Amino acid sequence: MDPEIILHKPLKEIVIDNPIFTDFFHSFHIDAQEESKSFIELMDQMNEAFWEERACSRQELTTLFIEFINGICAADSQTKIENLDVLAGVNKLKEPEKCSLHLQTGEITCIVGPTGSGKSRLLADIEWLAQMDTPTQRKVLINGREANDDTAALFGGKLIAQITQNMNFVLDMDVENFLMLHAQSRFLPNAEQMVKEVISLANELSGEPFEKNTAVTFLSGGQSRALMIADVACIGQAPIVLIDEIENAGVNKKKALNLLVNKDKIVLMATHDPLLILLADKRVVIKNGGMEKVIKTNSLEKAYYKELEALDSTLQKTKDFFRVGNELQSGKEL
Numbered sequence: 001m002d003p004e005i006i007l008h009k010p011l012k013e014i015v016i017d018n019p020i021f022t023d024f025f026h027s028f029h030i031d032a033q034e035e036s037k038s039f040i041e042l043m044d045q046m047n048e049a050f051w052e053e054r055a056c057s058r059q060e061l062t063t064l065f066i067e068f069i070n071g072i073c074a075a076d077s078q079t080k081i082e083n084l085d086v087l088a089g090v091n092k093l094k095e096p097e098k099c100s101l102h103l104q105t106g107e108i109t110c111i112v113g114p115t116g117s118g119k120s121r122l123l124a125d126i127e128w129l130a131q132m133d134t135p136t137q138r139k140v141l142i143n144g145r146e147a148n149d150d151t152a153a154l155f156g157g158k159l160i161a162q163i164t165q166n167m168n169f170v171l172d173m174d175v176e177n178f179l180m181l182h183a184q185s186r187f188l189p190n191a192e193q194m195v196k197e198v199i200s201l202a203n204e205l206s207g208e209p210f211e212k213n214t215a216v217t218f219l220s221g222g223q224s225r226a227l228m229i230a231d232v233a234c235i236g237q238a239p240i241v242l243i244d245e246i247e248n249a250g251v252n253k254k255k256a257l258n259l260l261v262n263k264d265k266i267v268l269m270a271t272h273d274p275l276l277i278l279l280a281d282k283r284v285v286i287k288n289g290g291m292e293k294v295i296k297t298n299s300l301e302k303a304y305y306k307e308l309e310a311l312d313s314t315l316q317k318t319k320d321f322f323r324v325g326n327e328l329q330s331g332k333e334l
């Protein structure tokens, strides 16, 4: 964030990009949300009454604003997640794990392994910011440093978002109000616009569209997951997203992952789905509760993904054909 650029940017864009600036403008009674002038342009047109009311000079306010920008830059560099490491612990037999795991922002990593091998345990260790205090004795590092409650506190409870198969709502509220509540709790100045975007994205991800006034308790499993993914991507600011098996969730998996990765997050996903596995940048193989090896998706696998995608699309078309009550008559319908 360059102060020189911020000083010349329309105020309404500044607060959309970084809502925390709203506080600064608010304390000087400046309505930034509607202001298309830049800070410098605005200062140029202010009269004596403006400065008297605020008990400061143009020079003082500009200095304060630059200090505020620098403060945000310093906080940003502290709270920017670049990578996460899971240092090897032990498997279920208490033998040392064969490898550690390194995750980077903008990358998708899958966790693969047979049922019961320990995929969810690995996600739980990260969610827990394990420090050799779980059965696996793994240690989680964030940006190379031991993660603890203070690390989580730096993000105000927004460090990690989790999306699982068994997500149910118990809230008696419609989709729009639910999202609005979340957006407002994150102080997003463009909450209404963001809520609209989340609903439209969720409807793109889910096979069965829903309305903004649908009660969240009425959403199907797939619709809930689609809503959660769109919410995590757009409103939630967590830089680390853990996903436990979305393969049967009734969402457009590829779109969902692209959406999350475009927002520059670390995405780690336990899955049995070969499409998701090949869509990822790499995968960690779990055996007997231990990390066995990390495999980078190679070019052959990436090419094979295309073949698999064509098969998957045929399967999807077939599912859609039968689930709306069609029958095969001539054999040419599909």
Ligand SMILES: Nc1ncnc2c1ncn2[C@@H]1O[C@H](COP(=O)(O)OP(=O)(O)OP(=O)(O)O)[C@@H](O)[C@H]1O
Pocket: 090, 091, 092, 093, 113, 114, 115, 116, 117, 118, 119, 120, 121, 122, 135, 136, 270, 288, 289, 290
């Ligand atoms: N290294 C370990 N040490 C001790 N217990 C472990 C270890 N890894 C996994 N476990 C335990 O093994 C059990 C099964 O693990 P988990 O539920 O993570 O498997 P999974 O691969 O997610 O299974 P599924 O594919 O069925 O969802 C859990 O009780 C988990 O706590």
